[in-house]
Amino acid sequence: xxxxxxxxxxxxxxxxxxxxxxxxxxxxxxxxxxxxxxxxxxxxxxxxxxxxxxxxxxxxxxxxxxxxxxxxxxxxxxxxxxxxxxxxxxxxxxxxxxxxxxxxxxxxxxxxxxxxxxxxxxxxxxxxxxxxxxxxxxxxxxxxxxxxxxxxxxxxxxxxxxxxxxxxxxxxxxxxxxxxxxxxxxxxxxxxxxxxxxxxxxxxxxxxxxxxxxxxxxxxxxxxxxxxxxxxxxxxxxxxxxxxxxxxxxxxxxxxxxx
Amino acid sequence: xxxxxxxxxxxxxxxxxxxxxxxxxxxxxxxxxxxxxxxxxxxxxxxxxxxxxxxxxxxxxxxxxxxxxxxxxxxxxxxxxxxxxxxxxxxxxxxxxxxxxxxxxxxxxxxxxxxxxxxxxxxxxxxxxxxxxxxxxxxxxxxxxxxxxxxxxxxxxxxxxxxxxxxxxxxxxxxxxxxxxxxxxxxxxxxxxxxxxxxxxxxxxxxxxxxxxxxxxxxxxxxxxxxxxxxxxxxxxxxxxxxxxx
Numbered sequence: 001x002x003x004x005x006x007x008x009x010x011x012x013x014x015x016x017x018x019x020x021x022x023x024x025x026x027x028x029x030x031x032x033x034x035x036x037x038x039x040x041x042x043x044x045x046x047x048x049x050x051x052x053x054x055x056x057x058x059x060x061x062x063x064x065x066x067x068x069x070x071x072x073x074x075x076x077x078x079x080x081x082x083x084x085x086x087x088x089x090x091x092x093x094x095x096x097x098x099x100x101x102x103x104x105x106x107x108x109x110x111x112x113x114x115x116x117x118x119x120x121x122x123x124x125x126x127x128x129x130x131x132x133x134x135x136x137x138x139x140x141x142x143x144x145x146x147x148x149x150x151x152x153x154x155x156x157x158x159x160x161x162x163x164x165x166x167x168x169x170x171x172x173x174x175x176x177x178x179x180x181x182x183x184x185x186x187x188x189x190x191x192x193x194x195x196x197x198x199x200x201x202x203x204x205x206x207x208x209x210x211x212x213x214x215x216x217x218x219x220x221x222x223x224x225x226x227x228x229x230x231x232x233x234x235x236x237x238x239x240x241x242x243x244x245x246x247x248x249x250x251x252x253x254x255x256x257x258x259x
Numbered sequence: 260x261x262x263x264x265x266x267x268x269x270x271x272x273x274x275x276x277x278x279x280x281x282x283x284x285x286x287x288x289x290x291x292x293x294x295x296x297x298x299x300x301x302x303x304x305x306x307x308x309x310x311x312x313x314x315x316x317x318x319x320x321x322x323x324x325x326x327x328x329x330x331x332x333x334x335x336x337x338x339x340x341x342x343x344x345x346x347x348x349x350x351x352x353x354x355x356x357x358x359x360x361x362x363x364x365x366x367x368x369x370x371x372x373x374x375x376x377x378x379x380x381x382x383x384x385x386x387x388x389x390x391x392x393x394x395x396x397x398x399x400x401x402x403x404x405x406x407x408x409x410x411x412x413x414x415x416x417x418x419x420x421x422x423x424x425x426x427x428x429x430x431x432x433x434x435x436x437x438x439x440x441x442x443x444x445x446x447x448x449x450x451x452x453x454x455x456x457x458x459x460x461x462x463x464x465x466x467x468x469x470x471x472x473x474x475x476x477x478x479x480x481x482x483x484x485x486x487x488x489x490x491x492x493x494x495x496x497x498x499x500x501x502x503x504x505x
Contacts, residue, residue: 011275015487022483026290033294058345065348072434079433140445142432144340146310148445224433252341259433
């Protein structure tokens with residue numbers, strides 16, 4: 001009887017000890033998880049600087065994630081292109097931000113202003129741009145919302161534009177900033193994405209001049225980014241080593257938004 | 260001695276033993292995955308809301324639209340796209356790391372042998388199903404997992420890999436163009452990513468029902484790692500039993 005008692009209590013002790021430890025750890029970890037989630041979910045929203053509108057820790061995570069995915073970016077990775085016949089006849093207009101004001105922009109008076117880092121300014125007319133080699137692209141335009149559409153754009157390859165206007169020293173900086181003439185809509189692009197061979201300053205859609213709602217007279221078409229980075233109606237181009245202001249990054253979206 | 264053992268066995272009518280069931284790594288990854296996947300599904304819904312185009316339509320009649328308005332409102336999923344993306348693109352890292360850790364562990368430890376379906380599993384799974392639906396009395400003999408569990412728990416891992424691949428295909432369709440191609444294009448990749456998520460929800464419902472039916476002892480083993488087995492007296496003792504009768 002003595003043997004039995006010792007043997008039984010040992011195994012029971014072992015069971016309760018292991019249950020105590022495992023359930024204790026489980027409960028503590030679960031509580032820790034809930035608290036961590038509450039902390040993250042209720043974490044303060046960043047104040048608008050270059051970026052805004054996101055929970056502070058999530059913004060830090062987006063910026064770190066950008067660094068990771070910049071490593072796989074390559075000019076050899078090209079967006080898939082399609083035959084002209086597959087391009088949408090009615091190109092989707094998702095918003096008129098940046099062009100709602102002064103809808104009737106005088107296109108003939110428009111000039112693209114290129115401002116170098118040292119403040120030097122270059123003025124380029126639409127005809128100057130049209131004189132440069134034309135690049136066309138038919139690709140699947142993708143929106144952060146989740147929709148996409150095969151569209152046909154034409155214009156000047158951004159890297160051609162840089163070379164032609166001897167802006168190579170500017171292209172060594174880290175970012176390009178673009179904004180509408182009324183400065184109401186603006187975007188910042190990292191230089192590698194801007195210099196990607198499929199990035200174009202577009203003045204045509206479906207082989208016709210850009211209509212106002214698509215950003216006449218000149219817009220950015222950058223297939224390695226979501227639609228939010230494809231600025232309509234470019235007025236000014238700037239270069240810098242710091243992130244230029246970005247309309248959608250101020251509203252909680254990822255600054256990089258690369259595809 | 261045999262007599263004594265017999266008395267013990269008869270007195271308690273059983274022998275308590277600890278039977279090791281789930282490894283620490285399996286328990287850890289299981290319980291880490293649960294909240295992560297929940298957050299991924301929730302943040303995925305915040306994203307999906309912005310272009311909720313999927314519906315079940317047959318012969319021009321729409322039977323179900325993912326998702327009805329009341330559903331979005333009830334769970335506060337409306338107008339939160341940027342927030343959804345920010346959460347999704349943080350927790351994707353944890354989902355992937357936890358998954359890689361689990362798969363590597365299962366492969367290296369050899370535990371995959373108890374998990375991956377073998378040549379009998381598909382036939383036996385049918386018998387398990389019949390048994391679980393109370394159509395058949397006997398369930399086929401099993402080791403750690405029965406045939407249906409082997410198929411289900413292996414499928415869920417394959418689905419996880421599928422979510423990562425389809426996810427990357429729609430997240431970086433230019434940099435990972437070959438993944439997008441592998442998934443049959445951007446549209447199909449997004450559909451597959453969505454369907455897999457619906458799959459997790461269905462898996463979750465069945466899994467929870469099965470766990471409830473299997474009882475506390477089974478559930479607690481996924482936290483503690485072991486089950487207490489009340490062994491019937493060993494054959495050795497049964498011999499003693501017979502001898503006594505003689």
